[in-house]
Amino acid sequence: MKIQVSRNGPYIVTGGVPLMTMEISYDDESDCRSWRKVEEYPLQEEYALCRCGHSKNKPYCDGTHEKVHFDGTETAGNEPYLQSPTLIRGPELELTDYEGLCVHARFCMRAGGIWNLTEQSNVPSARDTAVEEACNCPSGRLVLRDRKTGETIEPVLERSVVVVENPARSEHGPLWVRGGIPVESADGRTYTIRNRVTLCRCGRSWNKPFCDGNHIGW
């Protein structure tokens, strides 16, 4: 399985990667709580996903990127954007926060926020909520480590691409690439392989091919 970024064009997804749409679900207090699968697309060996934001056949590319002269220049470095995260050390958990990767899914805001919960992680309920929030973060902005075992706490994710929708806020989110599928730049560099990354599909990110939250208002 692989995702190839094409120059000023779509993502070429190969290897029979499952594709689906998921929505962010809210609880009675209007907090983001879970993911809900709302559509599954027919399994294809290869397909092209729009990254310019202008296709009439989303999530697939329909060639409109050429008509709109889409500038898809990749501005993400291979590593640098991952090298200066904020670290928050709580008694039992350590939170690594790559703020520039925020896609505004907002799972991290509940119960005082994951930053406070990490600082109170000797309290079992705070620890559990922090873990749930980090594992729901699609972009991998928020990553927790267990300070006793030293192990990173990652969700188990089916290898797939998820079109993120947030209808309660009228937001069309990024493409959530799950399970460590390699993403290769148009000039052949493989980006750091992570369990979860989010790719821009509106064409507005300043950190292409990754989402930087600029789809708000798209």
Ligand code: FES
């Ligand atoms: S990338 Fe082809 S239509 Fe958007």
